[in-house]
Amino acid sequence: MAGAHVPDDSGRTGLHAIxxxxxxxxxxxxxxxxxxxxxxxDGLLVVDGxxxxxxxxxxxxxxxxxxxxxxxxRTGKLIVPGFVDTHIHYPQTDMIAAYxxxxxxxxxxxxxxxxxxxxxxxxxREVAEFFLDELLRGGTTTALVYATVHPESTDxxxxxxxxxxxxxxxxxxxxxxxxxxxxxxxxxxxxxxxKALIARWHGKARLSYAVTPRFAPxxxxxxxxxxxxxxxxxxGVYLQTHVAENRSEVAWAAELFPWSRSYLDVYDRFGLVxxxxxxxxxxxxxxxxxxxxxxxxxxxxxxPTSNLFLGSGLFDRDAARRHGxxxxxxxxxxxxxxxxxxxxxDEAYKVAQLAGQRLxxxxxxxxxTLGGARALYLDDRIGNFLPGKxxxxxxxxxxxxxxxARRMKHAPGLQDKLFxxxxxxxxxxxxxxxxxxxxxxxxxxxxxxxxx
Ligand SMILES: [Zn+2]
Numbered sequence: 001m002a003g004a005h006v007p008d009d010s011g012r013t014g015l016h017a018i019x020x021x022x023x024x025x026x027x028x029x030x031x032x033x034x035x036x037x038x039x040x041x042d043g044l045l046v047v048d049g050x051x052x053x054x055x056x057x058x059x060x061x062x063x064x065x066x067x068x069x070x071x072x073x074r075t076g077k078l079i080v081p082g083f084v085d086t087h088i089h090y091p092q093t094d095m096i097a098a099y100x101x102x103x104x105x106x107x108x109x110x111x112x113x114x115x116x117x118x119x120x121x122x123x124x125r126e127v128a129e130f131f132l133d134e135l136l137r138g139g140t141t142t143a144l145v146y147a148t149v150h151p152e153s154t155d156x157x158x159x160x161x162x163x164x165x166x167x168x169x170x171x172x173x174x175x176x177x178x179x180x181x182x183x184x185x186x187x188x189x190x191x192x193x194x195k196a197l198i199a200r201w202h203g204k205a206r207l208s209y210a211v212t213p214r215f216a217p218x219x220x221x222x223x224x225x226x227x228x229x230x231x232x233x234x235x236g237v238y239l240q241t242h243v244a245e246n247r248s249e250v251a252w253a254a255e256l257f258p259w260s261r262s263y264l265d266v267y268d269r270f271g272l273v274x275x276x277x278x279x280x281x282x283x284x285x286x287x288x289x290x291x292x293x294x295x296x297x298x299x300x301x302x303x304p305t306s307n308l309f310l311g312s313g314l315f316d317r318d319a320a321r322r323h324g325x326x327x328x329x330x331x332x333x334x335x336x337x338x339x340x341x342x343x344x345x346d347e348a349y350k351v352a353q354l355a356g357q358r359l360x361x362x363x364x365x366x367x368x369t370l371g372g373a374r375a376l377y378l379d380d381r382i383g384n385f386l387p388g389k390x391x392x393x394x395x396x397x398x399x400x401x402x403x404x405a406r407r408m409k410h411a412p413g414l415q416d417k418l419f420x421x422x423x424x425x426x427x428x429x430x431x432x433x434x435x436x437x438x439x440x441x442x443x444x445x446x447x448x449x450x451x452x
Contacts, residue, residue: 013437015048017065019058020074020395023414024081024384025370029362030321037362038385039414044071045079047391050436055385074395077431078417080365081384082141082392083341084372087240087280087301087330089146090131090157090170091115091124096334103246103310106335112180114334115173118148119182124156132160136441138340139394139430142373142382144240144278144301144330145170146212149183151193158201165205165435167382167390169238171212172197176223178256179214187223191230198234206390210238210278215245216266217252228271238276238376241267244289245281246312264289273298276377280330281306283313287323294323299375302367304347306332314355328375329367341368342429345422361418391437396421400429 022043029036044061046053054061062071091114098110118124124147135143147153147170154172161168174190175183185193194211202209211230213219219227231239244250244263253263260266264285267273275297282293282300293300302315320327329344330336338344345364352359359367373383382390398417399405404424411417421429433441 013050015046015053015066016070016072016437017044017046017061018072018074018079018393018395018434019044020077020079022055022079022385023365023418024055025366026384026386028371029360029366036366042075043079045385045391045393047437050391050438052385052387052389052391054387074431076399078396078398078421080394080396081369081382082394082433082435083139083368084328084376084378084383085135085140085143085331085341086278086299086328086372086375087303088143088333088336088339090128091118091146091148091153092334093127093131093134097337098334101310103249103312103335104252106310111334112183115148116180116182118150118153121152121156124148124150124153125160128157128160131157132164132166133441134339136164136166136433136435137430137443138338138342138427139396139433140339140341141392141394141433141435142167142376142378143169144210144238144376146214146240147172149173149175149185149190151197154197155200158204158207161207162205164440165438166440167206167378167392169208169210169240169376171210171238171240174211174213174223174227175218176220177218179218187220187226190223191226194230195233198230198237202234202237208236208238209234210240212239213241213272215242215249215253216263217249217256221257221270224267224270224272231271231274236276238278239272239274240278240280241272242281243267243279244284245307246310247284250284262286262289264292268292278328278375280332281312281315282320283307283315287319290319290323290325294325297326299326299328301328301330301332301375302348303330303332303336304344304351305337306330306335307351308347309337310335314351316355316357317352317359318355318357326375327367328372338426340426340430342422342425344368349422361415361422364422365418391434393434394430395432395434396425397429397431397443400425400431404429
């Protein structure tokens, strides 16, 4: 049934533990090498009150647990922190895989008609339920999400996310020009609606608000100015938008803002390049733009399946790194072709290959977990298994398909296994997804908990 989600059948908010292979990152492998991560082949993740108590070797940790502590046995599975998706549009769920266009034509032909339906709040609620289920099915526990121009689309999303106990960031799209009349707000109404949504949702449960101008060509200068005012008035609120995705889009932005040095400079003029600003794509930037983003603490969302699907171009991850820019991984559904961050990593590796760069398996899994958390300034809460973090994690089945099972027999080391997973796995390999130490998605029947 659409909208159904697996209840918390672990039934535990108190002290409990999960046994299996554990992998998490303390740092970026490109900076810290072997010290960047911890891996326990027979590990134990101890959780209490929805937060991590410890992650370590199972035999020693079991000996320290109070007698009778419930232990869920997932031996043979790999447990990693929940995946973070730094760029996705929930209203585009129903038009994923729409044929044949590049960005600007694709928006007109497929996206705007799909988003028009979100004037109906009931439609928004139904899609939000499916969308969140699909994220959890793929192992994604936190996402930065676009709604539509309609405020009720944002209400629908936040209500569904709150019901699941998920850490999510979202916002109402701002667009007051160069778009169909039926999707247009005004600078003033967009400001007032965003302000009301911030009051209603920002900081409630695990939810945060993102001021969301779709992209500079669809906003007047007045609207961008008011977006900056919203950020000034509400510290801790995010900014999400698109920049430099497609060459025609870049040329259009230059035409509309003739005074600008670059597309990014348009946003910068209105105070939108700052910490907690997340820019999707960032393909056709120059080094001055990258340096500005690095210095400002803004983040890039690298969306490989979308960039390949729309023929937008190749993200330059090495250049972003050279300028110290925070980078997260995004699916960008519906231009992205999968909700699964394992599929994103597959395409991210190939984008790197085409660009003459490397994405190691360790860097890839860091990017999808702690890297994303850091891009969203949430690495004090999620992204790894350090004590006190929120216990959002994924149980991966490395033998989920016949091909994976066969390939794993020929994967001697951790990196070989991770690489096989990122090349070959998808939502079928996500056996379970847990939020705040409670199971929220289960692929199929797995053995019940035992008191080991
Ligand atoms: Zn997008």
